[in-house]
Amino acid sequence: MDRAIIPYGRQSIGQDDIDAVISTLSGDFLTQGPKINEFEEKFASYVGAKHAVAVSNATAGLHLAVLALGLKKGERVITTPITFAASANCVRYAQGEVWFADIDPDTYLLSLESVKKLIESKPHGFFKGIIPVDFAGLPVNLEEFRHLAKAHNLWLIEDAAHAPGGCFTDSEGTLQRCGNGNYADLAIFSFHPVKHIACGEGGMVTTNSDTLHKKLLSLRTHGITKEDMSENHGGWYYEMQELGYNYRLTDFQSALGITQLAKNNEGVIRRNQIAEKYKNAFNGKIKYQSLPKGTCNAYHLFVIEVSNRKGLYDYLRKQNVFTQIHYIPVHKLPYYSRIGYANADLGNAEDYYSKCISLPMYPSLTNDEQGFVIEKVLTFIDG
Ligand SMILES: Cc1ncc(COP(=O)(O)O)c(C=O)c1O
Known part of the structure; x- marks a missing residue:
């Protein structure tokens, strides 16, 4: 099933x-x-x-x-x-x-x-x-x-x-x-x-x-x-x-x-627990958003960077894990491109966009569900 x-x-x-x-x-x-x-x-x-x-x-x-x-x-x-x-x-x-x-x-x-x-x-x-x-x-x-x-x-x-x-x-x-x-x-x-x-x-x-x-x-x-x-x-x-x-x-x-x-506080605590679990699983293998000292991340998203991003997105989708990409750089959106922003020199943003993918992150995500997501991500990466 x-x-x-x-x-x-x-x-x-x-x-x-x-x-x-x-x-x-x-x-x-x-x-x-x-x-x-x-x-x-x-x-x-x-x-x-x-x-x-x-x-x-x-x-x-x-x-x-x-x-x-x-x-x-x-x-x-x-x-x-x-x-x-x-x-x-x-x-x-x-x-x-x-x-x-x-x-x-x-x-x-x-x-x-x-x-x-x-x-x-x-x-x-x-x-x-x-x-x-x-x-x-x-x-x-x-x-x-x-x-x-x-x-x-x-x-x-x-x-x-x-x-x-x-x-x-x-x-x-x-x-x-x-x-x-x-x-x-x-x-x-x-x-x-x-x-x-x-x-x-x-x-x-x-x-x-x-x-x-x-x-x-x-x-x-x-x-x-x-x-x-x-x-x-x-x-x-x-x-x-x-x-x-x-x-x-x-x-x-x-x-x-x-x-x-x-x-909300309860939700942010749970989001941080989920983030910790992702970080422990991915540490040294997959790049994720860094956390400057003294900062509390409210973790709306958990973003990782992978070289074959489309491959991972499609693979997870087949497993019924619906990830999302945040974001297509705004200057690349057709409206902004048309009004002259297409060639802006924003190398870090474009490099980030080529690799970023947001994994499931919400307070009601169960440990079992998160374990499944982690297993599938690692299987794909190690593949
Ligand atoms: C960073 C950021 N700013 C503003 C908005 C706009 O929010 P709303 O959908 O409530 O208009 C969003 C929505 O996704 C957002 O992600």
Whole structure:
């Protein structure tokens, strides 16, 4: 009998999650109810930020983030090519230009050196911001990026879609949790089901800035506000002060987010156990994402590099192990190639892409299933 499919990632939904959603559905609010504030408060407190703004997905969050920071047509922003397209697309939504810098070949994160070189090759004021990504759950050292950003007057958005519960250690020995806003102006998270916290669709933007918080709240709801009215027209009155969007999360998705968030630490611990088991099995034989000292990887993904990547992908698929590739470099996607990025000099990213493959990584992956995956990978490699 064939084994059931083992995917690369999946949500963990328990009875507590189902009960929370049903209870919200039976209440008075489907959208804009009390669960949204509760989720925002709990999320802000979890990551250690002053504010959190729930949004319909992380892509919307990224869009609001660049708008809140004032990105305008033609302005330039640097990000990594090894990410989901959304990290770059947000710049295009605001009619900005995306510039890619290369990755570090061991951590697979945006390389500080590569960003520095790019910035220093251009006149002062050429770039507006940087969007580093906590790729696969591994937190970027934002303190280093902040020093660089400060020297060149740039803003910083942390794309933490993969990393709720991750952290790095700063130069004073303090643990800095992803999204805590101590170094980045804004951070975004995703609640797509393959991520840590599943809301169906959903996202969160976090910040320590009161000004950015206010701007995000306005842009999330059409640019409409009931606050600071110059005249008292009556209880119904509101003003649309700027062009915003409908990027709201619903009350029942927020209810799910709350119960999912409560289990995130447990999930991250389990993800780390799974990672340890992969590392012990592959050590010295197969390259995997390295872990800088003092960093806690939230392990959204477990990525390895193999020379015959397509062979391994097809072989595992025949065994009902459904791996995935993260990511086709963004500058190679047809849209970005067409608008002039095809020949960008990003050798580490392209070399990484030729070999990377993400193995199953999710809290409910059983020891037996993981043992099967490891056995098949090693059989293929030793083959
Ligand atoms: C790094 C990264 N940023 C942003 C997003 C966008 O997230 P969402 O699907 O919630 O819009 C994703 C989604 O996969 C992602 O992987």
